[in-house]
Amino acid sequence: MPELPEVETIRRGLSSLLIDKVIARAIVHDSPKSFPNDIASIEQFLYAAKVVAVRRRAKVLIIDLSSQYSLVVHLKMTGQLVYRGTEVFGGGHPTDSLIGELPDRSTRVTLTFSDGSHLFFNDQRKFGWMKLMPTIEIPNLDFMKKVGPEPLEDSFTAQEFIPRVRRRNNTSIKAALLDQTVFAGVGNIYADESLWGAGIHPAQKVREVSDEQLASLLHEVKYVMNLSIAKGGSTDRNYVNAEGKRGSYIDFARVFRREGLSCPRHPDVLVEKLKVAGRGTHICPVCQVIQ
DNA sequence: CACTTGACCTGTCCGC
DNA sequence: TGCGGACAGGTCAAGT
Structure with a gap:
Protein backbone atom coordinates (compact mmCIF):
# COMPACT_ATOMS: atom_id res chain seq x y z
CA MET A 1 0.00 0.00 0.00
CA VAL A 147 18.01 -0.86 0.86
CA GLY A 148 19.44 2.16 -0.98
CA PRO A 149 19.67 5.83 0.03
CA GLU A 150 16.79 8.10 1.02
CA PRO A 151 15.89 10.04 -2.13
CA LEU A 152 14.66 13.19 -0.37
CA GLU A 153 17.98 13.80 1.38
CA ASP A 154 19.73 16.81 -0.16
CA SER A 155 22.85 14.66 -0.36
CA PHE A 156 21.11 12.31 -2.81
CA THR A 157 21.98 13.99 -6.09
CA ALA A 158 22.10 12.85 -9.71
CA GLN A 159 25.77 12.13 -9.13
CA GLU A 160 24.75 9.54 -6.52
CA PHE A 161 21.73 8.28 -8.43
CA ILE A 162 23.13 7.71 -11.92
CA PRO A 163 25.81 5.10 -11.12
CA ARG A 164 23.39 3.27 -8.82
CA VAL A 165 20.63 3.06 -11.42
CA ARG A 166 23.10 2.06 -14.13
CA ARG A 167 23.77 -1.17 -12.24
CA ARG A 168 20.33 -2.05 -13.63
CA ASN A 169 21.20 -1.02 -17.18
CA ASN A 170 19.58 -4.06 -18.79
CA THR A 171 16.18 -3.74 -17.19
CA SER A 172 13.36 -1.26 -17.74
CA ILE A 173 13.60 2.13 -16.08
CA LYS A 174 10.38 1.38 -14.18
CA ALA A 175 11.76 -1.86 -12.74
CA ALA A 176 14.88 0.06 -11.70
CA LEU A 177 12.81 2.73 -9.93
CA LEU A 178 10.88 0.05 -8.07
CA ASP A 179 14.15 -1.64 -7.05
CA GLN A 180 14.61 -0.53 -3.43
CA THR A 181 18.36 -1.19 -3.57
CA VAL A 182 18.85 1.59 -6.14
CA PHE A 183 17.19 4.05 -3.78
CA ALA A 184 14.39 3.74 -1.26
CA GLY A 185 10.74 4.58 -1.26
CA VAL A 186 9.34 4.59 -4.81
CA GLY A 187 6.39 2.29 -5.49
CA ASN A 188 3.96 2.04 -8.34
CA ILE A 189 2.28 5.43 -7.96
CA TYR A 190 5.39 7.60 -7.82
CA ALA A 191 7.17 5.52 -10.45
CA ASP A 192 4.42 6.33 -12.96
CA GLU A 193 4.09 9.95 -11.86
CA SER A 194 7.81 10.72 -12.03
CA LEU A 195 8.31 8.94 -15.37
CA TRP A 196 5.50 11.03 -16.84
CA GLY A 197 7.09 14.15 -15.34
CA ALA A 198 10.43 13.35 -16.97
CA GLY A 199 8.84 12.25 -20.26
CA ILE A 200 10.39 8.77 -20.17
CA HIS A 201 8.58 5.59 -21.26
CA PRO A 202 8.48 3.13 -18.34
CA ALA A 203 9.60 0.21 -20.54
CA GLN A 204 12.66 2.05 -21.83
CA LYS A 205 15.85 0.16 -20.96
CA VAL A 206 17.98 2.04 -18.43
CA ARG A 207 20.97 1.86 -20.79
CA GLU A 208 18.94 3.76 -23.39
CA VAL A 209 18.07 6.58 -20.98
CA SER A 210 20.61 9.43 -21.07
CA ASP A 211 22.32 10.83 -17.98
CA GLU A 212 20.44 14.06 -18.60
CA GLN A 213 17.10 12.22 -18.58
CA LEU A 214 18.08 10.35 -15.42
CA ALA A 215 18.90 13.63 -13.70
CA SER A 216 15.50 14.95 -14.77
CA LEU A 217 13.84 11.78 -13.48
CA LEU A 218 15.44 12.17 -10.06
CA HIS A 219 14.23 15.75 -9.95
CA GLU A 220 10.68 14.52 -10.69
CA VAL A 221 10.90 11.82 -8.02
CA LYS A 222 11.81 14.43 -5.43
CA TYR A 223 9.12 16.78 -6.72
CA VAL A 224 6.23 14.29 -6.66
CA MET A 225 7.21 12.84 -3.32
CA ASN A 226 7.58 16.24 -1.66
CA LEU A 227 4.26 17.34 -3.14
CA SER A 228 2.59 14.17 -1.92
CA ILE A 229 3.94 14.59 1.61
CA ALA A 230 2.55 18.13 1.55
CA LYS A 231 -0.83 16.68 0.51
CA GLY A 232 -0.79 13.98 3.16
CA GLY A 233 -0.06 11.11 0.77
CA SER A 234 -2.16 9.32 -1.86
CA THR A 235 -5.34 7.52 -0.99
CA ASP A 236 -6.37 5.23 -3.80
CA ARG A 237 -7.94 2.39 -1.87
CA ASN A 238 -6.69 1.60 1.61
CA TYR A 239 -4.26 4.25 2.73
CA VAL A 240 -5.13 6.33 5.77
CA ASN A 241 -2.89 8.37 8.05
CA ALA A 242 -2.42 7.90 11.78
CA GLU A 243 -5.77 9.56 12.42
CA GLY A 244 -7.56 7.33 9.94
CA LYS A 245 -7.93 10.09 7.35
CA ARG A 246 -7.23 9.91 3.63
CA GLY A 247 -4.51 11.76 1.73
CA SER A 248 -5.19 13.99 -1.26
CA TYR A 249 -2.21 13.56 -3.60
CA ILE A 250 -4.26 11.24 -5.79
CA ASP A 251 -6.34 14.30 -6.77
CA PHE A 252 -3.13 15.82 -8.15
CA ALA A 253 -1.93 12.70 -9.97
CA ARG A 254 -1.21 13.32 -13.64
CA VAL A 255 -1.39 9.73 -14.95
CA PHE A 256 -1.75 7.24 -12.10
CA ARG A 257 -5.18 5.59 -12.23
CA ARG A 258 -6.22 8.10 -14.89
CA GLU A 259 -6.49 5.79 -17.88
CA GLY A 260 -8.98 7.17 -20.40
CA LEU A 261 -8.63 10.74 -19.05
CA SER A 262 -6.60 13.46 -20.75
CA CYS A 263 -2.91 13.98 -20.27
CA PRO A 264 -2.39 17.31 -18.45
CA ARG A 265 0.01 18.38 -21.22
CA HIS A 266 -2.17 17.17 -24.10
CA PRO A 267 -5.90 17.77 -23.70
CA ASP A 268 -6.64 15.64 -26.78
CA VAL A 269 -4.52 12.66 -25.72
CA LEU A 270 -5.81 10.02 -23.34
CA VAL A 271 -3.74 8.31 -20.67
CA GLU A 272 -3.18 4.63 -21.44
CA LYS A 273 -2.71 1.69 -19.12
CA LEU A 274 -0.22 -1.08 -19.85
CA LYS A 275 1.84 -3.61 -17.92
CA VAL A 276 5.53 -2.98 -17.26
CA ALA A 277 7.72 -4.85 -14.78
CA GLY A 278 4.65 -6.91 -13.90
CA ARG A 279 2.78 -3.86 -12.65
CA GLY A 280 -0.14 -1.80 -13.90
CA THR A 281 1.48 1.21 -15.58
CA HIS A 282 0.04 4.52 -16.75
CA ILE A 283 1.50 6.70 -19.50
CA CYS A 284 0.76 9.50 -21.91
CA PRO A 285 1.49 7.97 -25.33
CA VAL A 286 2.70 11.35 -26.64
CA CYS A 287 4.86 12.46 -23.69
CA GLN A 288 6.37 9.01 -23.21
CA VAL A 289 7.66 7.26 -26.32
CA ILE A 290 10.19 4.42 -26.56
CA GLN A 291 13.35 5.86 -28.14
C1' DC B 1 25.18 -12.73 -11.46
C1' DA B 2 21.13 -10.12 -13.55
C1' DC B 3 16.65 -10.34 -14.37
C1' DT B 4 11.73 -12.04 -14.34
C1' DT B 5 7.97 -14.43 -12.39
C1' DG B 6 5.16 -16.33 -8.84
C1' DA B 7 3.75 -16.43 -4.09
C1' DC B 8 2.09 -14.37 -0.03
C1' DC B 9 -3.50 -12.92 1.34
C1' DT B 10 -8.20 -10.82 1.14
C1' DG B 11 -11.44 -8.01 -1.11
C1' DT B 12 -13.51 -5.86 -5.02
C1' DC B 13 -14.83 -5.22 -9.55
C1' DC B 14 -16.08 -6.69 -14.14
C1' DG B 15 -17.93 -9.75 -17.62
C1' DC B 16 -20.79 -13.62 -18.52
C1' DT C 1 -27.75 -12.67 -8.18
C1' DG C 2 -23.93 -15.82 -8.74
C1' DC C 3 -19.55 -17.23 -10.28
C1' DG C 4 -14.84 -17.03 -12.23
C1' DG C 5 -11.01 -14.44 -13.17
C1' DA C 6 -8.19 -10.39 -13.04
C1' DC C 7 -6.36 -7.13 -10.32
C1' DA C 8 -4.69 -4.23 -6.13
C1' DG C 9 0.12 1.09 -3.93
C1' DG C 10 5.37 -4.40 -1.75
C1' DT C 11 8.85 -7.62 -1.12
C1' DC C 12 11.01 -12.11 -1.25
C1' DA C 13 12.04 -16.75 -3.04
C1' DA C 14 12.58 -19.48 -6.79
C1' DG C 15 13.03 -19.80 -11.57
C1' DT C 16 15.46 -18.89 -16.23
Missing part, protein backbone atom coordinates in the same frame (compact mmCIF):
# COMPACT_ATOMS: atom_id res chain seq x y z
CA PRO A 2 1.97 2.96 1.15
CA GLU A 3 5.07 4.36 -0.47
CA LEU A 4 7.54 6.79 1.04
CA PRO A 5 5.19 9.82 1.23
CA GLU A 6 2.42 7.80 2.90
CA VAL A 7 4.79 6.22 5.42
CA GLU A 8 6.33 9.63 6.14
CA THR A 9 2.86 11.10 6.69
CA ILE A 10 2.04 8.32 9.15
CA ARG A 11 5.41 8.84 10.87
CA ARG A 12 4.70 12.52 11.42
CA GLY A 13 1.26 11.77 12.79
CA LEU A 14 2.45 9.04 15.11
CA SER A 15 5.34 11.15 16.27
CA SER A 16 2.99 13.83 17.55
CA LEU A 17 0.49 11.32 18.96
CA LEU A 18 2.67 8.63 20.56
CA ILE A 19 5.78 10.23 22.05
CA ASP A 20 5.85 9.64 25.83
CA LYS A 21 2.91 7.21 25.72
CA VAL A 22 3.49 4.10 27.79
CA ILE A 23 2.49 0.72 26.40
CA ALA A 24 0.28 -1.20 28.79
CA ARG A 25 -0.94 -4.12 26.74
CA ALA A 26 -0.72 -5.74 23.31
CA ILE A 27 -3.15 -8.07 21.60
CA VAL A 28 -2.22 -9.99 18.45
CA HIS A 29 -5.54 -10.80 16.80
CA ASP A 30 -4.42 -12.61 13.67
CA SER A 31 -1.00 -11.83 12.33
CA PRO A 32 1.39 -14.77 12.17
CA LYS A 33 4.16 -12.52 10.85
CA SER A 34 3.90 -10.13 13.81
CA PHE A 35 5.33 -10.57 17.29
CA PRO A 36 7.07 -13.91 17.04
CA ASN A 37 8.51 -12.87 20.42
CA ASP A 38 7.93 -14.98 23.51
CA ILE A 39 5.72 -13.71 26.31
CA ALA A 40 8.69 -13.04 28.57
CA SER A 41 10.35 -10.63 26.15
CA ILE A 42 7.04 -8.91 25.43
CA GLU A 43 6.51 -8.37 29.13
CA GLN A 44 10.06 -7.22 29.67
CA PHE A 45 10.59 -4.98 26.66
CA LEU A 46 7.12 -3.92 25.48
CA TYR A 47 4.94 -3.54 28.52
CA ALA A 48 5.62 -0.37 30.52
CA ALA A 49 7.99 0.87 27.79
CA LYS A 50 7.63 4.50 26.76
CA VAL A 51 7.65 5.65 23.12
CA VAL A 52 10.74 7.80 22.67
CA ALA A 53 10.86 8.33 18.88
CA VAL A 54 9.08 7.44 15.65
CA ARG A 55 11.43 7.07 12.71
CA ARG A 56 11.20 6.00 9.08
CA ARG A 57 13.70 4.26 6.83
CA ALA A 58 12.52 3.58 3.29
CA LYS A 59 8.92 2.32 3.69
CA VAL A 60 9.57 0.94 7.18
CA LEU A 61 8.34 2.64 10.36
CA ILE A 62 10.34 2.33 13.56
CA ILE A 63 8.79 3.09 16.95
CA ASP A 64 11.65 3.34 19.44
CA LEU A 65 10.92 2.42 23.03
CA SER A 66 12.62 3.32 26.29
CA SER A 67 13.40 -0.39 26.80
CA GLN A 68 16.05 -0.25 24.05
CA TYR A 69 13.64 -2.27 21.91
CA SER A 70 11.70 -1.00 18.90
CA LEU A 71 8.52 -1.87 17.09
CA VAL A 72 9.45 -2.20 13.41
CA VAL A 73 6.50 -2.07 11.02
CA HIS A 74 6.15 -2.73 7.32
CA LEU A 75 2.68 -1.96 5.99
CA LYS A 76 3.25 -3.60 2.58
CA MET A 77 0.13 -3.23 0.41
CA THR A 78 -2.82 -2.73 2.74
CA GLY A 79 -1.41 -2.02 6.20
CA GLN A 80 -2.64 0.84 8.35
CA LEU A 81 -1.54 2.24 11.71
CA VAL A 82 -4.43 4.12 13.26
CA TYR A 83 -4.39 5.86 16.62
CA ARG A 84 -7.55 6.34 18.63
CA GLY A 85 -7.58 8.49 21.71
CA THR A 86 -9.92 8.28 24.63
CA GLU A 87 -12.31 11.03 23.58
CA VAL A 88 -15.92 10.30 24.31
CA PHE A 89 -18.08 11.76 21.59
CA GLY A 90 -21.61 12.91 22.05
CA GLY A 91 -24.09 12.82 19.20
CA GLY A 92 -23.21 13.88 15.68
CA HIS A 93 -19.92 12.97 14.06
CA PRO A 94 -17.82 10.78 16.28
CA THR A 95 -14.82 11.46 14.04
CA ASP A 96 -14.06 12.18 10.41
CA SER A 97 -11.90 9.09 10.24
CA LEU A 98 -12.39 6.98 7.12
CA ILE A 99 -12.73 3.85 9.17
CA GLY A 100 -15.23 2.97 11.80
CA GLU A 101 -15.12 1.20 15.09
CA LEU A 102 -11.81 -0.49 15.90
CA PRO A 103 -10.70 -3.18 16.22
CA ASP A 104 -12.39 -4.47 13.10
CA ARG A 105 -12.01 -7.58 11.00
CA SER A 106 -8.70 -6.41 9.49
CA THR A 107 -7.10 -5.51 12.82
CA ARG A 108 -3.98 -7.63 13.36
CA VAL A 109 -2.50 -6.02 16.47
CA THR A 110 -3.93 -3.68 19.10
CA LEU A 111 -1.58 -1.76 21.38
CA THR A 112 -3.12 -0.12 24.42
CA PHE A 113 -1.40 2.75 26.22
CA SER A 114 -1.52 3.50 29.91
CA ASP A 115 -3.87 6.45 29.29
CA GLY A 116 -6.41 4.14 27.66
CA SER A 117 -5.71 5.20 24.07
CA HIS A 118 -4.96 2.62 21.36
CA LEU A 119 -2.84 2.05 18.28
CA PHE A 120 -4.37 -0.38 15.80
CA PHE A 121 -2.36 -2.21 13.15
CA ASN A 122 -4.84 -3.15 10.44
CA ASP A 123 -3.92 -5.15 7.37
CA GLN A 124 -6.52 -6.59 5.05
CA ARG A 125 -4.13 -8.75 3.02
CA LYS A 126 -1.82 -9.80 5.89
CA PHE A 127 1.33 -9.03 3.90
CA GLY A 128 2.56 -6.54 6.48
CA TRP A 129 4.19 -7.16 9.82
CA MET A 130 5.05 -5.57 13.14
CA LYS A 131 8.12 -6.88 14.95
CA LEU A 132 9.59 -6.22 18.36
CA MET A 133 13.38 -6.23 18.33
CA PRO A 134 16.37 -4.59 20.00
CA THR A 135 16.81 -1.12 18.51
CA ILE A 136 20.48 -1.78 17.92
CA GLU A 137 19.73 -4.82 15.74
CA ILE A 138 17.54 -3.00 13.21
CA PRO A 139 20.42 -2.21 10.85
CA ASN A 140 21.18 -5.96 10.70
CA LEU A 141 17.84 -6.79 9.08
CA ASP A 142 18.38 -8.08 5.54
CA PHE A 143 16.10 -5.35 4.22
CA MET A 144 18.05 -2.59 5.98
CA LYS A 145 21.37 -3.92 4.73
CA LYS A 146 20.20 -3.95 1.12
Whole structure:
Protein backbone atom coordinates (compact mmCIF):
# COMPACT_ATOMS: atom_id res chain seq x y z
CA MET A 1 0.00 0.00 0.00
CA PRO A 2 1.97 2.96 1.15
CA GLU A 3 5.07 4.36 -0.47
CA LEU A 4 7.54 6.79 1.04
CA PRO A 5 5.19 9.82 1.23
CA GLU A 6 2.42 7.80 2.90
CA VAL A 7 4.79 6.22 5.42
CA GLU A 8 6.33 9.63 6.14
CA THR A 9 2.86 11.10 6.69
CA ILE A 10 2.04 8.32 9.15
CA ARG A 11 5.41 8.84 10.87
CA ARG A 12 4.70 12.52 11.42
CA GLY A 13 1.26 11.77 12.79
CA LEU A 14 2.45 9.04 15.11
CA SER A 15 5.34 11.15 16.27
CA SER A 16 2.99 13.83 17.55
CA LEU A 17 0.49 11.32 18.96
CA LEU A 18 2.67 8.63 20.56
CA ILE A 19 5.78 10.23 22.05
CA ASP A 20 5.85 9.64 25.83
CA LYS A 21 2.91 7.21 25.72
CA VAL A 22 3.49 4.10 27.79
CA ILE A 23 2.49 0.72 26.40
CA ALA A 24 0.28 -1.20 28.79
CA ARG A 25 -0.94 -4.12 26.74
CA ALA A 26 -0.72 -5.74 23.31
CA ILE A 27 -3.15 -8.07 21.60
CA VAL A 28 -2.22 -9.99 18.45
CA HIS A 29 -5.54 -10.80 16.80
CA ASP A 30 -4.42 -12.61 13.67
CA SER A 31 -1.00 -11.83 12.33
CA PRO A 32 1.39 -14.77 12.17
CA LYS A 33 4.16 -12.52 10.85
CA SER A 34 3.90 -10.13 13.81
CA PHE A 35 5.33 -10.57 17.29
CA PRO A 36 7.07 -13.91 17.04
CA ASN A 37 8.51 -12.87 20.42
CA ASP A 38 7.93 -14.98 23.51
CA ILE A 39 5.72 -13.71 26.31
CA ALA A 40 8.69 -13.04 28.57
CA SER A 41 10.35 -10.63 26.15
CA ILE A 42 7.04 -8.91 25.43
CA GLU A 43 6.51 -8.37 29.13
CA GLN A 44 10.06 -7.22 29.67
CA PHE A 45 10.59 -4.98 26.66
CA LEU A 46 7.12 -3.92 25.48
CA TYR A 47 4.94 -3.54 28.52
CA ALA A 48 5.62 -0.37 30.52
CA ALA A 49 7.99 0.87 27.79
CA LYS A 50 7.63 4.50 26.76
CA VAL A 51 7.65 5.65 23.12
CA VAL A 52 10.74 7.80 22.67
CA ALA A 53 10.86 8.33 18.88
CA VAL A 54 9.08 7.44 15.65
CA ARG A 55 11.43 7.07 12.71
CA ARG A 56 11.20 6.00 9.08
CA ARG A 57 13.70 4.26 6.83
CA ALA A 58 12.52 3.58 3.29
CA LYS A 59 8.92 2.32 3.69
CA VAL A 60 9.57 0.94 7.18
CA LEU A 61 8.34 2.64 10.36
CA ILE A 62 10.34 2.33 13.56
CA ILE A 63 8.79 3.09 16.95
CA ASP A 64 11.65 3.34 19.44
CA LEU A 65 10.92 2.42 23.03
CA SER A 66 12.62 3.32 26.29
CA SER A 67 13.40 -0.39 26.80
CA GLN A 68 16.05 -0.25 24.05
CA TYR A 69 13.64 -2.27 21.91
CA SER A 70 11.70 -1.00 18.90
CA LEU A 71 8.52 -1.87 17.09
CA VAL A 72 9.45 -2.20 13.41
CA VAL A 73 6.50 -2.07 11.02
CA HIS A 74 6.15 -2.73 7.32
CA LEU A 75 2.68 -1.96 5.99
CA LYS A 76 3.25 -3.60 2.58
CA MET A 77 0.13 -3.23 0.41
CA THR A 78 -2.82 -2.73 2.74
CA GLY A 79 -1.41 -2.02 6.20
CA GLN A 80 -2.64 0.84 8.35
CA LEU A 81 -1.54 2.24 11.71
CA VAL A 82 -4.43 4.12 13.26
CA TYR A 83 -4.39 5.86 16.62
CA ARG A 84 -7.55 6.34 18.63
CA GLY A 85 -7.58 8.49 21.71
CA THR A 86 -9.92 8.28 24.63
CA GLU A 87 -12.31 11.03 23.58
CA VAL A 88 -15.92 10.30 24.31
CA PHE A 89 -18.08 11.76 21.59
CA GLY A 90 -21.61 12.91 22.05
CA GLY A 91 -24.09 12.82 19.20
CA GLY A 92 -23.21 13.88 15.68
CA HIS A 93 -19.92 12.97 14.06
CA PRO A 94 -17.82 10.78 16.28
CA THR A 95 -14.82 11.46 14.04
CA ASP A 96 -14.06 12.18 10.41
CA SER A 97 -11.90 9.09 10.24
CA LEU A 98 -12.39 6.98 7.12
CA ILE A 99 -12.73 3.85 9.17
CA GLY A 100 -15.23 2.97 11.80
CA GLU A 101 -15.12 1.20 15.09
CA LEU A 102 -11.81 -0.49 15.90
CA PRO A 103 -10.70 -3.18 16.22
CA ASP A 104 -12.39 -4.47 13.10
CA ARG A 105 -12.01 -7.58 11.00
CA SER A 106 -8.70 -6.41 9.49
CA THR A 107 -7.10 -5.51 12.82
CA ARG A 108 -3.98 -7.63 13.36
CA VAL A 109 -2.50 -6.02 16.47
CA THR A 110 -3.93 -3.68 19.10
CA LEU A 111 -1.58 -1.76 21.38
CA THR A 112 -3.12 -0.12 24.42
CA PHE A 113 -1.40 2.75 26.22
CA SER A 114 -1.52 3.50 29.91
CA ASP A 115 -3.87 6.45 29.29
CA GLY A 116 -6.41 4.14 27.66
CA SER A 117 -5.71 5.20 24.07
CA HIS A 118 -4.96 2.62 21.36
CA LEU A 119 -2.84 2.05 18.28
CA PHE A 120 -4.37 -0.38 15.80
CA PHE A 121 -2.36 -2.21 13.15
CA ASN A 122 -4.84 -3.15 10.44
CA ASP A 123 -3.92 -5.15 7.37
CA GLN A 124 -6.52 -6.59 5.05
CA ARG A 125 -4.13 -8.75 3.02
CA LYS A 126 -1.82 -9.80 5.89
CA PHE A 127 1.33 -9.03 3.90
CA GLY A 128 2.56 -6.54 6.48
CA TRP A 129 4.19 -7.16 9.82
CA MET A 130 5.05 -5.57 13.14
CA LYS A 131 8.12 -6.88 14.95
CA LEU A 132 9.59 -6.22 18.36
CA MET A 133 13.38 -6.23 18.33
CA PRO A 134 16.37 -4.59 20.00
CA THR A 135 16.81 -1.12 18.51
CA ILE A 136 20.48 -1.78 17.92
CA GLU A 137 19.73 -4.82 15.74
CA ILE A 138 17.54 -3.00 13.21
CA PRO A 139 20.42 -2.21 10.85
CA ASN A 140 21.18 -5.96 10.70
CA LEU A 141 17.84 -6.79 9.08
CA ASP A 142 18.38 -8.08 5.54
CA PHE A 143 16.10 -5.35 4.22
CA MET A 144 18.05 -2.59 5.98
CA LYS A 145 21.37 -3.92 4.73
CA LYS A 146 20.20 -3.95 1.12
CA VAL A 147 18.01 -0.86 0.86
CA GLY A 148 19.44 2.16 -0.98
CA PRO A 149 19.67 5.83 0.03
CA GLU A 150 16.79 8.10 1.02
CA PRO A 151 15.89 10.04 -2.13
CA LEU A 152 14.66 13.19 -0.37
CA GLU A 153 17.98 13.80 1.38
CA ASP A 154 19.73 16.81 -0.16
CA SER A 155 22.85 14.66 -0.36
CA PHE A 156 21.11 12.31 -2.81
CA THR A 157 21.98 13.99 -6.09
CA ALA A 158 22.10 12.85 -9.71
CA GLN A 159 25.77 12.13 -9.13
CA GLU A 160 24.75 9.54 -6.52
CA PHE A 161 21.73 8.28 -8.43
CA ILE A 162 23.13 7.71 -11.92
CA PRO A 163 25.81 5.10 -11.12
CA ARG A 164 23.39 3.27 -8.82
CA VAL A 165 20.63 3.06 -11.42
CA ARG A 166 23.10 2.06 -14.13
CA ARG A 167 23.77 -1.17 -12.24
CA ARG A 168 20.33 -2.05 -13.63
CA ASN A 169 21.20 -1.02 -17.18
CA ASN A 170 19.58 -4.06 -18.79
CA THR A 171 16.18 -3.74 -17.19
CA SER A 172 13.36 -1.26 -17.74
CA ILE A 173 13.60 2.13 -16.08
CA LYS A 174 10.38 1.38 -14.18
CA ALA A 175 11.76 -1.86 -12.74
CA ALA A 176 14.88 0.06 -11.70
CA LEU A 177 12.81 2.73 -9.93
CA LEU A 178 10.88 0.05 -8.07
CA ASP A 179 14.15 -1.64 -7.05
CA GLN A 180 14.61 -0.53 -3.43
CA THR A 181 18.36 -1.19 -3.57
CA VAL A 182 18.85 1.59 -6.14
CA PHE A 183 17.19 4.05 -3.78
CA ALA A 184 14.39 3.74 -1.26
CA GLY A 185 10.74 4.58 -1.26
CA VAL A 186 9.34 4.59 -4.81
CA GLY A 187 6.39 2.29 -5.49
CA ASN A 188 3.96 2.04 -8.34
CA ILE A 189 2.28 5.43 -7.96
CA TYR A 190 5.39 7.60 -7.82
CA ALA A 191 7.17 5.52 -10.45
CA ASP A 192 4.42 6.33 -12.96
CA GLU A 193 4.09 9.95 -11.86
CA SER A 194 7.81 10.72 -12.03
CA LEU A 195 8.31 8.94 -15.37
CA TRP A 196 5.50 11.03 -16.84
CA GLY A 197 7.09 14.15 -15.34
CA ALA A 198 10.43 13.35 -16.97
CA GLY A 199 8.84 12.25 -20.26
CA ILE A 200 10.39 8.77 -20.17
CA HIS A 201 8.58 5.59 -21.26
CA PRO A 202 8.48 3.13 -18.34
CA ALA A 203 9.60 0.21 -20.54
CA GLN A 204 12.66 2.05 -21.83
CA LYS A 205 15.85 0.16 -20.96
CA VAL A 206 17.98 2.04 -18.43
CA ARG A 207 20.97 1.86 -20.79
CA GLU A 208 18.94 3.76 -23.39
CA VAL A 209 18.07 6.58 -20.98
CA SER A 210 20.61 9.43 -21.07
CA ASP A 211 22.32 10.83 -17.98
CA GLU A 212 20.44 14.06 -18.60
CA GLN A 213 17.10 12.22 -18.58
CA LEU A 214 18.08 10.35 -15.42
CA ALA A 215 18.90 13.63 -13.70
CA SER A 216 15.50 14.95 -14.77
CA LEU A 217 13.84 11.78 -13.48
CA LEU A 218 15.44 12.17 -10.06
CA HIS A 219 14.23 15.75 -9.95
CA GLU A 220 10.68 14.52 -10.69
CA VAL A 221 10.90 11.82 -8.02
CA LYS A 222 11.81 14.43 -5.43
CA TYR A 223 9.12 16.78 -6.72
CA VAL A 224 6.23 14.29 -6.66
CA MET A 225 7.21 12.84 -3.32
CA ASN A 226 7.58 16.24 -1.66
CA LEU A 227 4.26 17.34 -3.14
CA SER A 228 2.59 14.17 -1.92
CA ILE A 229 3.94 14.59 1.61
CA ALA A 230 2.55 18.13 1.55
CA LYS A 231 -0.83 16.68 0.51
CA GLY A 232 -0.79 13.98 3.16
CA GLY A 233 -0.06 11.11 0.77
CA SER A 234 -2.16 9.32 -1.86
CA THR A 235 -5.34 7.52 -0.99
CA ASP A 236 -6.37 5.23 -3.80
CA ARG A 237 -7.94 2.39 -1.87
CA ASN A 238 -6.69 1.60 1.61
CA TYR A 239 -4.26 4.25 2.73
CA VAL A 240 -5.13 6.33 5.77
CA ASN A 241 -2.89 8.37 8.05
CA ALA A 242 -2.42 7.90 11.78
CA GLU A 243 -5.77 9.56 12.42
CA GLY A 244 -7.56 7.33 9.94
CA LYS A 245 -7.93 10.09 7.35
CA ARG A 246 -7.23 9.91 3.63
CA GLY A 247 -4.51 11.76 1.73
CA SER A 248 -5.19 13.99 -1.26
CA TYR A 249 -2.21 13.56 -3.60
CA ILE A 250 -4.26 11.24 -5.79
CA ASP A 251 -6.34 14.30 -6.77
CA PHE A 252 -3.13 15.82 -8.15
CA ALA A 253 -1.93 12.70 -9.97
CA ARG A 254 -1.21 13.32 -13.64
CA VAL A 255 -1.39 9.73 -14.95
CA PHE A 256 -1.75 7.24 -12.10
CA ARG A 257 -5.18 5.59 -12.23
CA ARG A 258 -6.22 8.10 -14.89
CA GLU A 259 -6.49 5.79 -17.88
CA GLY A 260 -8.98 7.17 -20.40
CA LEU A 261 -8.63 10.74 -19.05
CA SER A 262 -6.60 13.46 -20.75
CA CYS A 263 -2.91 13.98 -20.27
CA PRO A 264 -2.39 17.31 -18.45
CA ARG A 265 0.01 18.38 -21.22
CA HIS A 266 -2.17 17.17 -24.10
CA PRO A 267 -5.90 17.77 -23.70
CA ASP A 268 -6.64 15.64 -26.78
CA VAL A 269 -4.52 12.66 -25.72
CA LEU A 270 -5.81 10.02 -23.34
CA VAL A 271 -3.74 8.31 -20.67
CA GLU A 272 -3.18 4.63 -21.44
CA LYS A 273 -2.71 1.69 -19.12
CA LEU A 274 -0.22 -1.08 -19.85
CA LYS A 275 1.84 -3.61 -17.92
CA VAL A 276 5.53 -2.98 -17.26
CA ALA A 277 7.72 -4.85 -14.78
CA GLY A 278 4.65 -6.91 -13.90
CA ARG A 279 2.78 -3.86 -12.65
CA GLY A 280 -0.14 -1.80 -13.90
CA THR A 281 1.48 1.21 -15.58
CA HIS A 282 0.04 4.52 -16.75
CA ILE A 283 1.50 6.70 -19.50
CA CYS A 284 0.76 9.50 -21.91
CA PRO A 285 1.49 7.97 -25.33
CA VAL A 286 2.70 11.35 -26.64
CA CYS A 287 4.86 12.46 -23.69
CA GLN A 288 6.37 9.01 -23.21
CA VAL A 289 7.66 7.26 -26.32
CA ILE A 290 10.19 4.42 -26.56
CA GLN A 291 13.35 5.86 -28.14
C1' DC B 1 25.18 -12.73 -11.46
C1' DA B 2 21.13 -10.12 -13.55
C1' DC B 3 16.65 -10.34 -14.37
C1' DT B 4 11.73 -12.04 -14.34
C1' DT B 5 7.97 -14.43 -12.39
C1' DG B 6 5.16 -16.33 -8.84
C1' DA B 7 3.75 -16.43 -4.09
C1' DC B 8 2.09 -14.37 -0.03
C1' DC B 9 -3.50 -12.92 1.34
C1' DT B 10 -8.20 -10.82 1.14
C1' DG B 11 -11.44 -8.01 -1.11
C1' DT B 12 -13.51 -5.86 -5.02
C1' DC B 13 -14.83 -5.22 -9.55
C1' DC B 14 -16.08 -6.69 -14.14
C1' DG B 15 -17.93 -9.75 -17.62
C1' DC B 16 -20.79 -13.62 -18.52
C1' DT C 1 -27.75 -12.67 -8.18
C1' DG C 2 -23.93 -15.82 -8.74
C1' DC C 3 -19.55 -17.23 -10.28
C1' DG C 4 -14.84 -17.03 -12.23
C1' DG C 5 -11.01 -14.44 -13.17
C1' DA C 6 -8.19 -10.39 -13.04
C1' DC C 7 -6.36 -7.13 -10.32
C1' DA C 8 -4.69 -4.23 -6.13
C1' DG C 9 0.12 1.09 -3.93
C1' DG C 10 5.37 -4.40 -1.75
C1' DT C 11 8.85 -7.62 -1.12
C1' DC C 12 11.01 -12.11 -1.25
C1' DA C 13 12.04 -16.75 -3.04
C1' DA C 14 12.58 -19.48 -6.79
C1' DG C 15 13.03 -19.80 -11.57
C1' DT C 16 15.46 -18.89 -16.23
